[in-house]
Amino acid sequence: MRRITRIATVGIASAALALSATACGGKKSSDSPSSDGSASSSAAGAAIAYDIGGRGDQSFNDAAFAGLEKAEKDLKIKTAEAEPTEGESEADKVQRLTELARKGNNPVIGVGFAYAPAIKKVAAKFPKTTFGIIDDTSVTDKNIANLVFNEEQGSYLAGVAAAKASKSGTVGFIGGVEVPLIKKFEAGFTQGVKDTNPNAKVLTKYLSQPPDFGGFAKPDLGKAAAKGQIDGGADVIYAAAGLAGSGAIEAAATSGKWAIGVDSDQYNQAGLSKYKDKILTSVTKDVSDAVYNLIKSVKDGKPESGEVRYGLDKDGVGLADSNPEYKNNADLIAAVDKAKADIIAKKITVKTTP
Structure with missing residues (x-):
């Protein structure tokens, strides 16, 4: 079952308190990652951290949510979501991603380029967790998938x-x-x-x-x-x-x-x-499929990494004709x-x- 935490106040402390309830299911995790930087429990499922505007923006974040929702249904996995705070700092994003990874979620996906500095820091601490970032290629590592579009x-x-x-x-x-x-x-x-x-x-x-x-x-x-x-x-x-x-x-x-x-x-x-x-x-922009494909790749044991590009040739971008x-x-x-x-x-x- 998916749970969503909507954080109403700004600051690392409030973010930590709110996000402590974000991850779903799985075995009980400790308060810190294990010595090898991996999550301390079996994977709780997939998680996404939303960009400015959050879920309900009728646009970018909702497209990411659609991919998460499809993965939850089709792949029979548990999922977690975390909302942004107004005027938040990089430290807030680091805290949010850390909590999601610490709870055993894999992959953890940052929705938007603003997560780049935070993902660079957190991915290094959790080498056995796959991190996805949408719309950014500036941060790279073997456990980071850069989901980008033309x-x-x-x-x-x-x-x-x-x-x-x-x-x-x-x-x-x-x-x-x-x-x-x-x-x-x-x-x-x-x-x-x-x-x-x-x-x-x-x-x-x-x-x-x-x-x-x-x-x-x-x-x-x-x-x-x-x-x-x-x-x-x-x-x-x-x-x-x-x-x-x-x-x-x-x-x-x-x-x-x-x-x-x-x-x-x-x-x-x-x-x-x-x-x-x-x-x-x-x-x-097929953000939904990009999110779903990354989650499925992790579940299949072949996690995507590096640049994963979606253009017209792959119907990754296009025009709606409704x-x-x-x-x-x-x-x-x-x-x-x-x-x-x-x-x-x-x-x-x-x-x-x-």
Whole structure:
């Protein structure tokens, strides 16, 4: 059975208290790892530590949860989850991952690049535990699996779709935080728009700058940014902003404009159902399968390690086609399909920086 701990306060002490109840089942573990750095009990199952916004973000974290949930059902394993704290430090992340590993969970997966420094520290202390990190290749070790995606390729397709759907010739991109990962989304989207309509205009807005990562967690910021771009003439808005992206979708939909979702097929997400008719498509990242595949590899005794990349060629990224308006737009679909084929055939090289 899975348990989830939602931590309401900040700090190592409070995190430790809350996470002491996070791991599920298994034999009783001691308060510290064994001398060889392995977990001190038999594996409790798989665990994930969520990124900013936590479970329920209708996007990145929920996609990771879907993979964990599938593993729990299909592989008959126990699972654990841990939520982030607002304004948390690296020490908080280290504490969270340490507790999950100490309880015997294997693998332990950090959802998002922000976990990189913490995973580097904790993985060295638990060499017999596999650690997964999504969207990062900066930390490597024999027991670390780097689960990464060609976000720029999926975003290129979104740019093609946006250019085809736009009537004003102006579209918008909203990034949660101005970091290299999100710039991949911007770069691909802008290139796709411009390759489809060289005269199109792309408005770009980032919600926060590091070390402030609040741009991934505040729907009001996304909503305000989208309204600003709509006032500037944009009639299609693509937001790569985690939970803040839901605010952008709301603003676009209530203004009668198109929204493009991210990470998961947001047309089918319950929390956005009232806006679904205006969610033209979503750039999907198969975070769910990446999480599931890593968990299965550990269970099978052949744990993944190193870079595990998911691109268009493996359907690791792509565009959702749930909206009937998308399905019925033959010109748009033809343009997207051609772009996809050309990227896979390496006739188009998608930029990773704007």
